Amino acid sequence: MNDHEFLRVYDFVDRLRTPFLGVADVEDEASWRMVHYIMRSELEGYPVTMSKLALVSGLSHGTAIRRIQDMIGKGLVERRPSPDKPKSFTLHPTEELTTLAVNYAAETKALIAEILGGRGTEEHETNYYFGAPRRGNPVIPPINLLKSRVTEGVELQFLLNDDNYFAAMRNMWSDFRNNLASARSFKLVHQNDLYREGLANGQRSVSAYDIIAIDMPWLGEFAGRGLVMPIGDMIRESGINPMDFHPSIWSTTTWQRVEYGVPIYCTIEVLACRSDLFDGAGLALPRTFEEVISAGRTFHNSSAERYGIAWNAARMPLASSFMFFLGCCGQTVLSIRRTPTGYSTENLDRQHMRPQIDSEAALTVLDYMHRLLEIAQPGALDAHWDDSCAVFLKGQSAMGYVWTMRAAQFEAEVRSAVKRRVSYVPQPSGPGGTNTSPIGGFLLCIPSNIDPKRLPLATEALAWMASREAMKEHVKNGFPVAPRFSVSADPEATGRSQLVRFVGNLGNRNLLRNWQRPPVPFYTDMERIIGEEIHDALSGGKSDRAALKDAQNRLDRIIDSTIGV
Template structure:
């Protein structure tokens, strides 16, 4: 046989066509694919309530796709999507409605025009269908159910039961003239809500108008709104420590009558979040997010330096000193040191590290009692040993902080860490998307999370922050019922999961943290859930009592002078105590 190429076949063997063309799939693969198609058809027929002859699959796909995207579906648009004649499509739509799979909701008071939406039953069917089809696709493409990839694809029965469905539309649209008006906080959770605006408007059947503010501006806006004869907002987002003050001033509407009437179950919420949005035995808010402040640290950098994650304040100072390398643009730790509320938060949390709340709360099992705080329990504790130690600790870590530390607040410290500038940071989980969702961040996939390192006389705790939605007490009476309905749905487990899938990383609900689709997004979800179950999350470091915002603000201004080198610790704490005492006495608290 000649080694020379056969000139009649210039491409060698590749231009010789076999009498039996080779399939693109091997015989085994093709056989598996045929089996899959057969099973796919079976699963489709058994899982979905389809009626043959109306091309219902096309209509259901169109309806579900529009629902998830927040797009309007009308009878005409659904008929067009079916590819059938209008009369045939109309009969098909009526058949689906009669089987309880489509909700037909009036768009106007006259009811002459309607919008169409998948019912909860239809959504449940499609979720079950999707899971079963995933179970068929995995083996088809050679995915081992026991592998990490397989576990993300194949959910066992117990895990499937924990999956929370997408929110369904309300059976009747909300009747609120001018739409739903919200005053919200500028953060990733509320940004997710804003990004979902179209879908939320579809669910409620009205327009949504939100005004987002920073924390101090938000409180000022709530107080200003309270001075109006009628509220310009239907819902306001309240930082958890504000509830004592706002409720005591009659600014918020008690929600207990609605909770009792509707048998609204609060047991799924983190207990500390529910407690923080109560005052004097009444519930004034429903939690939307729970955001603990944790210590974030670069696992890779600590390992390289052969340092264990710090669990005490002494260990943290030593670690910050070792890691601090300004010549390489690397700093030990980032934290809130900006004048005012940011530094006030830091100070109150650091006092807690050393075993003392910022006010004279009574000790109780598991911490300090803020729910019954009156009189002497509201007296500020700036001249306590814990206050002095907190200031000393801040001066220690100040040496190993970024150069702009005295201008650093919540976002700046998180950004400093996420950018790789700081090796450690105190950070609210609210801003963890900067770390967990940005694959370009040097900290992505390399971050560990801890409770606050403890000081002398302290114990492991994680200070809680977060926001709850509340109804202004001066809201027009005719709007309250519909606004309560909106509040319930905006804080539901279905919605909370939706926020997380769209950029948030915080939830106040145990069920959402346990959802396998949620917990797979970040290890942080399970970390916070475990802390909530073990009662490590605590509100007493920044308690929701009357006057607390002023006490924290005073701390943030007076102690800033210490960090700036213009005042001694002793002098600053004395001045803070005098100012805070005066404010609390003038208000008649003691």
């Protein structure tokens, strides 16, 4: 349950309790007022003082103070020193109270859905979503899909990545009032499992899914193997306008000039910085490799569990980091075509798919990575994306390389210790390079072996999921997705999140890049090889030069076996 859903449930209950007080005098009304107030204030970032919480309770001052002290004694509320006023403190819910409050919201949500949404008591509350009140212009679901489910029992099946954006998409479809789908229709799996299941699905005589998500760099392999359907004509017939997408983002849908999918969201890897720490130290936000290291050394204090940077250096994320950092030095991992504005992954041939890893720029990148480890959290060489994000979320690091989609947690998570304390900058540059903003994200594709009878519904669903209205709804709920210009320019959408504004601004300034991870047919093998070799160098198993040379030679052999000599 995310913050938005939690607050909707609690606001509903708060409004429901007022008329009930006219029926019976509920003895715990004061406790309810205090719990509701302290939880809302924690989520929205407002300080709570002893006197304010006492006033909210509606009790006499002395009685209220005793009630608050009792809650502190029971481990439900804790006092923390005020950052602004010496010798003062603020009140916060403990982890125990937060857990109790979230569980209560879940139970209430199930009761409301049973009464108002036509949901049976046997259906678990996680199978549907407590959506926002329908005001203004609601997002209207596809009529044919709704009709097919109600009259024919047809329910589309989705294979998606297990992340907060696709979870929100599942919530939109499974909103307890529209009965468009159930959460069971959505299979959300880890990225590695998504890749394996996508390949396995292509070997079936009939696809188990109507729509699948693939990581953008996988497109060359999935299209080259004939696992996903060319959908250029269907896209235009559905009303999706490619001109409404940033060119760099729309280009991720094409392989050898054929369109195979629709970009459902873009996420940008950026450097997140604790603005309160940088301001307190009088430091500017870093723009170069050297400034990152210098700032990290300033803040790093491992004995106090405060680290210069939160970094994911396990093998798989390490491969992406290497390719991104190489781009920050002005070089690509493959010999793709150079253009006036960078590089192009369009219409790649054998000549432009040769590795160029064994280089001086790559040595510079490895030197930077070694120094990052010195200021990173313990165990960084085993950390994946979620691990490093959790370190930053707890307030234990001054900086963190992070995808913007994951960074949304910094403001949205109930337990975030860094709310309203984070600023973002494009990836800092290395020698000879620029501040690049590498694009990641997922494409929605239709499997080539889909049951032909289900293709029209799948096409309609794809168009709706990628529509301006649906994407705007996600942005309004705090997800920094801006592949459409019309969404990133919408004041209602951009006004809700600095991340949405940040990503939209990068797109408007044409600073988004997709060439750091070229979508070649051997991408996953390339990612695996780079991750293994760079990890060996950072862990001391090999010298830097040996690791780069071995990566170059191994990749040469893979490319020769994939595309021919």
